[in-house]
Structures are given as structure tokens and as C-alpha cells.
Amino acid sequence: MKNKILLGSLLLAWSAASLATPAAGSPAGHLRGKNRKTSSVNLSTRHRAGVITYMAQAQFYSDFPGATVLGWRRSGDFQEADFVQDHTTYTAFYDDRDELVGTTTTKTLADLPQNARRYLAEKYAGYTPSEVIYFADNEDNETDMVMYGIPVADEDNYFVLLRKPGENLVVKVSPTGTVSYFKKI
Numbered sequence: 001m002k003n004k005i006l007l008g009s010l011l012l013a014w015s016a017a018s019l020a021t022p023a024a025g026s027p028a029g030h031l032r033g034k035n036r037k038t039s040s041v042n043l044s045t046r047h048r049a050g051v052i053t054y055m056a057q058a059q060f061y062s063d064f065p066g067a068t069v070l071g072w073r074r075s076g077d078f079q080e081a082d083f084v085q086d087h088t089t090y091t092a093f094y095d096d097r098d099e100l101v102g103t104t105t106t107k108t109l110a111d112l113p114q115n116a117r118r119y120l121a122e123k124y125a126g127y128t129p130s131e132v133i134y135f136a137d138n139e140d141n142e143t144d145m146v147m148y149g150i151p152v153a154d155e156d157n158y159f160v161l162l163r164k165p166g167e168n169l170v171v172k173v174s175p176t177g178t179v180s181y182f183k184k185i
Contacts, residue, residue: 052074076146080094090104102135106132108132119177120179132161155174
């Protein structure tokens with residue numbers, strides 16, 4: 001009886017040890033031997049290598065159950081997941097802690113508040129709106145999103161690309177319709 005208990009204990013310890021230390025090359029292998037929250041060397045190495053982490057992918061499936069993933073990529077400081085949910089295509093952005101920063105989706109000019117459309121038509125006459133992107137911020141994460149190379153404070157906004165010959169601008173539009181200049185590109 002003692003042998004069975006000892007054998008069972010050894011098997012349990014061996015199983016726990018093998019699960020706690022991922023094999024090299026496994027999706028979670030980058031976590032081995034490091035505390036990921038305190039290891040800036042580990043995180044920056046992982047980011048330079050262009051690795052999409054297992055933890056970000058697991059967090060994605062928790063954040064967006066039932067979503068269909070179209071693909072993952074690394075862009076700057078973010079891990080990005082393109083996905084479809086409820087017949088709409090989104091991109092989710094995860095930071096270096098594998099936490100959701102926010103999502104973007106393509107919208108149309110008609111999706112903007114009416115007062116913003118009216119303001120754009122008056123103030124930016126001669127420009128053609130060519131792209132409208134809606135950014136939905138994850139208020140539980142303090143990491144700022146970067147749009148067109150500029151950090152964006154923690155708020156939901158539309159970003160409208162306006163074009164005319166020789167000049168392209170991006171304006172920011174709040175969900176209430178406030179329009180502000182964002183960047184010349």
C-alpha cells in the first residue's frame with residue numbers, strides 16, 4: 001500500500017513539474033524560468049522576435065468568446081488579432097502584459113454623429129473622407145493605443161482620414177460628435 005501511495009505521489013509531482021516547465025519551442029516556452037510581469041528583458045526580447053504569446057491568445061478567447069480569428073500579427077508594441085464577431089470584422093490590440101488595449105473596426109461616414117458630418121462638410125470642404133476607423137478603448141487597461149503614430153488617451157473615438165490633392169489629414173471625432181484635428185499625414 002505504501003508503494004502505491006509513493007508511486008502515485010511521484011507521478012503527481014512529475015506531472016506537475018512537466019506542466020510547470022514548458023518545453024522549448026512550445027507556445028508558453030518563453031515564460032520558463034521568468035516572472036513575466038517583472039522581466040522587462042524577457043518581454044522586450046519576445047517583442048523583437050515578433051512572437052505572439054500564448055497568454056495573449058488565451059486572453060483573446062476569454063475576451064471574445066465565439067469569435068472567428070482571421071490571423072495574428074505583431075505591430076510595434078502590440079499583438080494584434082483580426083477577427084469576426086457578429087458579422088463585423090475587428091482588430092483587437094494586446095499590450096506587453098497580454099491584456100486587451102482596445103479594438104478597431106472600419107466604419108462609414110454615415111456612422112458618425114450627424115453634427116460631426118455637418119461640421120466636416122463645412123470645415124473640410126474640398127476634402128474627401130476615405131477611411132473611418134472606430135477605436136473602442138478597454139477602460140480597464142491604462143495602456144494607450146497608438147493611432148497614426150500618436151498615442152491616444154483612454155477614450156473611444158472615430159478617426160477619419162480626409163484627402164485632397166497634395167494633403168491628407170486625420171481628424172478625431174468623439175461619439176458625441178466633437179471634431180478635432182489629429183494629424184497631417
